[in-house]
Amino acid sequence: MTTWIFRRLIQAIFVVLAMTVIVFIGVNVIGDPVEILISPQADQAERARAVIALGLDRPLWEQYGRFLWNAVQGDLGKSFVFNEPALRLIAQRMPATMELAVTAVLLSIVLGIPLGLYAGLRPNSFAGRSIMAGSIFGFSLPSFWVGLMLIMVFAVQLGWLPSTGRGQTATLFGVQWSFLTRDGLAHMLMPALNLSLGNIALVLRLTRAGARENMPMDYVKFARAKGLSPVRVVFVHVMKNITIPIVTVIGLEFGSTVAFAVVTESVFAWPGMGKLIIDSINVLDRPVIVAYLMMIVFLFITINLLVDLLYTVLDPRVRLESRE
Amino acid sequence: MSHTLTVEGLATHFHTRAGVVKAVDGVSFHVDRGEVLGLVGESGSGKTVTGFSLIGLVEPPGRIAAGRILFHGQDITALPEEELRQLRGNRIAMIFQDPMMTLNPVLRIDTQMMETVHAHAKVSNAEARARSRDALGMVGIPSPEERLSAYPHQFSGGMRQRVAIAIALLHRPELIIADEPTTALDVTIQAQILAEVQKLAREHGTALIWITHDLSVVAGLADRIAVMYAGRIVETGAVVDVLDAPLHPYTAGLIGSVPSRNKRGTRLRQIPGMTPQLINLPAGCAFRTRCASATAECEADPPETFPAFGRAVRCFHQQAEAS
Amino acid sequence: MSTTAGIAREETPFRRFTSEFAESPLAVLGLVIVVIVAVLALAAPFITPQNPYDLAQLDIMDGRLAPGSKSMDGLVFWLGTDDQGRDMLSGIIYGLRISLGVGVGSAIIAGVIGSALGLAAAYFGGKVETAIMRLVDLQLSFPAILVALMILAVLGKGVLNVMLALVLVEWARYARTARGAALVERRREYIEAAECLALPRWRLLAFHLLPNCMPPLIVIGTIQIARAITLEATLSFLGLGVPITEPSLGLLIANGYQYMLSGKYWISFYPGIALLVTIIAINLVGDQLRDVLNPRLKR
Ligand SMILES: Nc1ncnc2c1ncn2[C@@H]1O[C@H](COP(=O)(O)OP(=O)(O)O)[C@@H](O)[C@H]1O
Ligand code: SF4
Ligand SMILES: [Mg+2]
Numbered sequence: 001m002t003t004w005i006f007r008r009l010i011q012a013i014f015v016v017l018a019m020t021v022i023v024f025i026g027v028n029v030i031g032d033p034v035e036i037l038i039s040p041q042a043d044q045a046e047r048a049r050a051v052i053a054l055g056l057d058r059p060l061w062e063q064y065g066r067f068l069w070n071a072v073q074g075d076l077g078k079s080f081v082f083n084e085p086a087l088r089l090i091a092q093r094m095p096a097t098m099e100l101a102v103t104a105v106l107l108s109i110v111l112g113i114p115l116g117l118y119a120g121l122r123p124n125s126f127a128g129r130s131i132m133a134g135s136i137f138g139f140s141l142p143s144f145w146v147g148l149m150l151i152m153v154f155a156v157q158l159g160w161l162p163s164t165g166r167g168q169t170a171t172l173f174g175v176q177w178s179f180l181t182r183d184g185l186a187h188m189l190m191p192a193l194n195l196s197l198g199n200i201a202l203v204l205r206l207t208r209a210g211a212r213e214n215m216p217m218d219y220v221k222f223a224r225a226k227g228l229s230p231v232r233v234v235f236v237h238v239m240k241n242i243t244i245p246i247v248t249v250i251g252l253e254f255g256s257t258v259a260f261a262v263v264t265e266s267v268f269a270w271p272g273m274g275k276l277i278i279d280s281i282n283v284l285d286r287p288v289i290v291a292y293l294m295m296i297v298f299l300f301i302t303i304n305l306l307v308d309l310l311y312t313v314l315d316p317r318v319r320l321e322s323r324e
Numbered sequence: 325m326s327h328t329l330t331v332e333g334l335a336t337h338f339h340t341r342a343g344v345v346k347a348v349d350g351v352s353f354h355v356d357r358g359e360v361l362g363l364v365g366e367s368g369s370g371k372t373v374t375g376f377s378l379i380g381l382v383e384p385p386g387r388i389a390a391g392r393i394l395f396h397g398q399d400i401t402a403l404p405e406e407e408l409r410q411l412r413g414n415r416i417a418m419i420f421q422d423p424m425m426t427l428n429p430v431l432r433i434d435t436q437m438m439e440t441v442h443a444h445a446k447v448s449n450a451e452a453r454a455r456s457r458d459a460l461g462m463v464g465i466p467s468p469e470e471r472l473s474a475y476p477h478q479f480s481g482g483m484r485q486r487v488a489i490a491i492a493l494l495h496r497p498e499l500i501i502a503d504e505p506t507t508a509l510d511v512t513i514q515a516q517i518l519a520e521v522q523k524l525a526r527e528h529g530t531a532l533i534w535i536t537h538d539l540s541v542v543a544g545l546a547d548r549i550a551v552m553y554a555g556r557i558v559e560t561g562a563v564v565d566v567l568d569a570p571l572h573p574y575t576a577g578l579i580g581s582v583p584s585r586n587k588r589g590t591r592l593r594q595i596p597g598m599t600p601q602l603i604n605l606p607a608g609c610a611f612r613t614r615c616a617s618a619t620a621e622c623e624a625d626p627p628e629t630f631p632a633f634g635r636a637v638r639c640f641h642q643q644a645e646a647s
Numbered sequence: 648m649s650t651t652a653g654i655a656r657e658e659t660p661f662r663r664f665t666s667e668f669a670e671s672p673l674a675v676l677g678l679v680i681v682v683i684v685a686v687l688a689l690a691a692p693f694i695t696p697q698n699p700y701d702l703a704q705l706d707i708m709d710g711r712l713a714p715g716s717k718s719m720d721g722l723v724f725w726l727g728t729d730d731q732g733r734d735m736l737s738g739i740i741y742g743l744r745i746s747l748g749v750g751v752g753s754a755i756i757a758g759v760i761g762s763a764l765g766l767a768a769a770y771f772g773g774k775v776e777t778a779i780m781r782l783v784d785l786q787l788s789f790p791a792i793l794v795a796l797m798i799l800a801v802l803g804k805g806v807l808n809v810m811l812a813l814v815l816v817e818w819a820r821y822a823r824t825a826r827g828a829a830l831v832e833r834r835r836e837y838i839e840a841a842e843c844l845a846l847p848r849w850r851l852l853a854f855h856l857l858p859n860c861m862p863p864l865i866v867i868g869t870i871q872i873a874r875a876i877t878l879e880a881t882l883s884f885l886g887l888g889v890p891i892t893e894p895s896l897g898l899l900i901a902n903g904y905q906y907m908l909s910g911k912y913w914i915s916f917y918p919g920i921a922l923l924v925t926i927i928a929i930n931l932v933g934d935q936l937r938d939v940l941n942p943r944l945k946r
Contacts (some may be wrong), residue, residue: 142922144885259790260792263881282886282887296793304788
């Protein structure tokens with residue numbers, strides 16, 4: 001088991017390294033590093049000085065080494081706009097994005113599993129078919145448009161929910177969170193729902209497929225033959241089997257959810273790192289962009305690793321095999 | 325005195341898009357306390373569906389179309405689902421064919437056993453666990469206490485079937501339906517389990533319906549035998565009587581196809597042809613396409629006749645007594 | 648399988664294809680909409696009441712008029728106007744032109760590149776295959792939006808960069824599909840026969856393998872066009888896509904966004920509906936194509 005974890009860790013480190021190479025090439029080979037790393041407002045002399053200071057006159061491999069060395073120390077450059085370390089800027093915005101993404105994932109579980117279970121247990125009922133038809137929209141509707149419609153209906157027409165911002169926040173562990181206040185929660189509801197739409201559809205379909213696959217299995221029939229209540233058969237026996245693939249997929253989708261928060265944050269003016277990256281791209285604040293990309297790649301790889309670990313915890317078959 | 329179980333004219337049909345599958349079509353039999361009934365027939369003859377019908381586990385598109393199932397004289401086809409549930413696993417238990425599939429792969433054995441205890445008895449967790457452990461011990465699983473916290477995939481097929489049997493025994497049921505529980509196992513393990521179940525059934529006075537396609541299994545185990553073909557029971561009687569002197573051509577064919585010592589050197593006779601499709605089965609004796617004795621008469625449904633005490637046959641041209 | 652294909656050939660595959668496609672009325676409706684949208688987009692300069700890109704024709708005084716209002720010179724704005732006094736109907740039709748152009752264009756380019764790489768992977772096998780498929784896996788493990796953001800972040804905004812981003816996002820799916828289909832086809836007799844005839848490899852790939860891998864590629868292609876249009880709209884909405892002077896649907900929606908809060912819904916709403924209808928119609932067609940062209944689902 002430990003050797004297996006160790007192997008996966010080494011693998012993860014290699015992927016991170018590969019991604020740093022890609023980002024480095026993107027910045028230094030495809031793009032013009034002088035333009036990317038030096039403020040566009042700088043004059044000729046300043047530029048020349050910066051080129052030497054940044055080591056841009058050195059061979060590429062040396063530059064990469066320096067980039068990596070700095071990155072390891074958490075130094076990914078300074079924002080032109082805020083004149084602050086890019087990584088710190090990202091880190092400040094990260095809680096807002098994280099709470100949005102986590103809430104979205106929770107929503108997709110809370111809504112997707114019951115709906116999918118219903119559609120799976122009653123595949124031919126009107127409601128079951130409607131749920132499936134509806135899930136197609138979750139996949140194909142452009143999420144920014146759905147966000148606009150949510151605002152139009154619930155904020156503008158009905159006036160039930162606030163349309164933008166994080167609302168009131170409260171401090172926990174020195175970080176501001178919206179989910180701790182009523183007002184913050186009200187602000188978070190629409191963006192979280194919007195962000196979770198695709199995931200709801202995904203979880204729903206997985207759950208339905210799992211239910212349809214598992215219900216005819218012998219073990220379900222045997223559980224019923226033991227005299228268990230239908231509730232226990234479905235929610236313990238069947239669910240336990242469905243949960244494993246769902247957890248895996250949700251885990252893997254978490255990275256995408258964080259990435260897609262870019263869109264939702266823009267629609268709802270949610271001050272997370274997605275909003276920051278769009279603003280940064282618009283003003284060409286490239287150190288922030290690089291920091292964001294490295295951050296999200298790192299996040300992705302960490303999540304994949306965690307999901308793999310979780311998978312072995314959840315599924316006794318995998319767990320015992322890997323132990324041997 | 326009423327039988328433990330009496331089945332009268334049971335018909336279970338599946339309404340599929342292609343047509344109505346009459347998987348069970350007018351089946352009658354009974355079992356008594358401490359008795360073993362062998363339900364024999366080729367694969368696809370409706371044995372499993374019969375078993376599921378008895379515990380009310382026929383699922384759509386199937387349903388019980390006709391007949392009565394009397395458990396201690398009470399018709400359980402009319403029972404509401406909750407009362408049926410209280411019978412299942414408690415007073416009537418079932419063991420399935422494929423032990424690799426019957427246990428939930430992601431739940432521990434103790435979970436799967438204790439939940440069965442809790443489903444029918446208000447007892448503490450400790451008590452439920454103790455009962456589960458005892459049941460495991462009873463079916464010959466070594467160090468049951470440790471095995472309780474294992475997962476199904478840590479057991480061999482034979483051991484898993486023992487666990488399933490232990491689960492069936494948890495509430496000392498009055499009736500056990502065993503659906504080919506040894507078919508998927510090695511011959512030696514098959515023999516052990518047969519002996520084990522027979523002993524337990526005798527000790528507890530349980531009525532046992534043993535479903536199999538293998539006459540030789542039934543020969544050593546059952547008291548009486550019911551031969552099923554295409555959803556109907558074509559012959560019943562005491563095991564010795566039926567095996568010594570089969571009256572139905574199909575039974576005779578089955579016996580002829582079993583290898584045995586005293587027939588060594590002679591050719592095994594296979595029954596020609598295949599089990600018929602149960603969809604849109606034409607009227608008349610379903611066996612007539614494969615039957616050597618068939619005549620024009622057989623295009624009508626053969627009536628049930630009772631040629632001797634405790635025997636029943638459905639055939640126009642019963643085999644000569646001394647075949 | 649080979650027998651059904653044989654029978655199919657006799658009753659002309661195209662007829663059979665059209666009749667099977669027509670089995671779903673929804674898909675037919677989708678196809679009709681797709682055709683209408685395509686015609687509108689192609690014929691935009693001839694049918695729109697106004698050229699929305701010609702600033703001379705726009706009058707700021709006509710800005711933000713509600714649907715049905717008339718302009719100073721008597722033109723009726725059926726779907727209202729945007730903040731620049733641009734007729735929304737004309738804007739939407741021109742926007743469709745750009746959205747479809749970018750979506751279809753990038754889907755085709757990605758399709759050509761991806762299929763070529765996928766076929767090459769299947770055909771050559773070995774190291775080539777490993778290298779290509781590793782790249783595909785890496786690409787697909789990152790969400791499209793992130794890849795697009797990376798590219799636009801490095802290269803900057805603009806239509807061409809958006810198309811490049813779309814191509815880079817999309818090629819992998821084609822490659823995977825093409826390889827899968829080609830691996831199946833490769834084992835068929837006709838390829839072996841062609842190999843025996845010692846045809847040059849590229850001819851074998853282009854004239855024998857590719858045509859037989861087309862059905863799944865067409866299915867993927869349809870769905871990918873819808874995805875590309877969505878992604879382009881999203882990027883434009885974020886302000887990273889097409890320039891403001893030639894707005895696509897996504898940008899039209901973004902422009903109207905700020906006025907929506909004050910109740911002037913039409914500036915965002917109608918372009919959104921146009922986008923939605925287009926995407927759903929393409930998806931309906933794609934779903935039915937998948938059912939008809941996928942031999943595994945055939946009865
Ligand atoms: N869910 C079902 N739907 C349709 N037909 C079924 C279903 N279950 C069983 N059958 C049909 O019922 C017949 C008897 O099946 P079964 O009782 O399993 O046979 P046996 O156990 O004797 O091998 C078979 O022809 C089978 O096709
Ligand atoms: S009724 Fe006729 S066909 Fe049927 S078993 Fe008897 S002899 Fe054969
Ligand atoms: Mg069976």
